[in-house]
Amino acid sequence: MIFHSSHFWHNKFFAFKIMHFSQIRDFFYERGWKREIKELYLSLGILRLAIAMVAVFEPIYLFNVFGSIPWLLFYLGLLFLALFFIYPLGGKFVCRFGFEHSFAFSIPAVFLYFVVINLLAKSLWFLAPLFVLSIIYKILFWPATHSNLAHYGDQQKRGHQYGLFSGVIRATRIVGPLLGGLVLYFFSFKVLFVVAATISFLAIFPMFSTKEEFASGFFPYKKCFLRIRDAYRPYKRKFFLSFLGFGEEIVSIMLWPLFIFLVVRNYASLGGIVSISSLFALFFSLYIGKMVDKRDKRGKKTILSFGTALYALLWPIRAFLTTVWGVFGANVISANLTQVVYNPLVAFAYQKGDERGHLKYIIFLMMGIAAGKALMCFLLLLLILVFGLNWYLIFGVAGLWTLLYLFL
Template sequence: MNGHHEDTHLLRYVLNKKELTELYVSAVLRVLAFSMIGIFVPLFLFKELGYSLNFVIYYYLIYSFAFLIFTPIGAKLTNKIGVKHVMLAGMPLYVVYFILLYLLRFNPSLFILVPLIYGAAEGIFWIAFHIDFSLFSEKKKRGKQLGRFYSFALLAGLVGPMIGGVLLTFSGFTVLFIIVSLLILSSAVPLLFTKDIKRNYKISWNFLTAGSFKDLVSYASLGAKIMVSIVFWPIFIFAILQLYVAMGSLFTFLGVIGLIVVNVTGRLSDVFDKRQLIRWFAWPNAFLWILFIFVRTKLELIIVSVFSSISGTGMSVPFNALAYNKSKGKVEYFVFREFGISIGRIIVLLFVLWTGNLASSFLVAALASLGYMLL
């Protein structure tokens, strides 16, 4: 009887490990693709296409609302067609997004459709990813497994910004869009190696009761920081560095530092109290976001960015490990989480739209860093 139990446990371990490996490889290819272009999209809109900061904000507001709407739809679809099929459905949507983004230069009427497609792709992909990871990761090793995922992602993302910067400098956005689209399609291949299983989830649309108000605020804080990091911070950095290659090189350098921090905090979050680790990094990170407001030179930018990367990455691993633990594998909680993230994105976008000052987003990011401690 014990032998049968051990065999079953071993089989589950092997299957889970295979599923996680498959998920890692797919996610890493996707991260490589987006690391090549992600930080440059706001600049494509702002610098290359000549949109004002307000219109860049409108673009990401449409994206955020689309993400909000399509997340519960993606959750419902995992019950109908399977988790992997939902993730796979997002891949062609990403390619369509990049094609339309390229065509936006020639057809401004696509302005609403482009971020709408992007938000739909992100909404259905990430909810499926979180469900898949929660099912096949182990609670006691989740910090280490998340750290491993972050390490692989950062490793792939190390070369991405620099490659993207070089391609933009010598070839332009057209070549970059093509390469990124091919990488995204290739990220679908690893998901085909294991069978997709339709799991009989009981998904309720009343997902707002899945977590506490404090949880909601903490996820809104995460969403606000994400939006500042992918929209306002890259524009701010480019204003100082003035070169795509220099900007890509800086992000690659920060990725190296992040890789070291992730490996350390991933292991620490399985040993020490996760909330304590978050507190250790949250206060310095909040202070550093405020410092960005006063940064004017390249040297100041590099110094503050390095310490901001250390503290930001340091609190992200225990924060996400804690989030997966709190979910207890419930789909409603992941929808609740993504809802909070979307709300945070929308709040910071509306705040900068109201102030008309890009640097005001750094104040929101500082407050958001402290919001991590509420989880």
């Protein structure tokens, strides 16, 4: 069914228009975009499809390997603590070899990650190479991807371009979890990892369709930490505190899927819930991106504050959900609210990068995210060791942690 543009509702904060087909088409086919952006989206779509097939089921797999949530949190805490100190080295690599080469080098790391994680069930000795591969992927993929998008993108369309970036990821989450769930339903994790590894390998080809024009430079390691300590413009301390808010993703990405699985008890159902939720969130993420671009600084802040408040309130409610429809509804709402929060926040980081250099600010952002996730892991670990596994407490902490976004 195709809707014509008309006002659906209007209030102080939002003026939402139902999109005509031509508007939806324009979201995906921007005119005048640079080759680097188009190649990025194609490779990103392939790679994230492979990751999406595994991502929602990986917490369950790792939980079975570790045998408990505290050990899982301890591992993740160490991982993100290491990333906090190693992300600047990723910045050095990206600055030296370029966005496309850094992105391309992250792809073999993902391929090998799927190979090694398949062996983890046989021996925990494979945890060490898995740890290293995860770090290599993250310090190359995220700085290169965000810097590429910020550097080659249109400065007047930051929100829309991140909305499309998020839309590409959401699109893979429509197909990926459902396929992954079906593979697990009919086969096993071993088959799932083999399929994901094969798909991930294909992502390397679009990045080398043409040669990247990139001038290598120097990226100082120590200054990354001085920006946090000294907090000079545009690296304000309140911005770093806002980036710490991404620590809630430890709960939303790692623990929430576990909770859903405890309710549905079926891999295919879990994959279906995530896929359908992503379908609802896909076009909403694109709309939010357009809306962010049309707002001034105060308007962007209003969008972020509105989304953060609703998202924070949703967290403690999740602990009371014990039915399939309950967790499905919460996941749909959550998938949409995260776009209201993440889009203006990341668009802000891109805009700040225009002032002092995109890669510098992206590393500042990624260090804040890593620090927030490490702190969340160790906080939850402490609370579980003291009070036991309590979903009311875990989701309540996630809701409070989400409020850090308001420091922006």
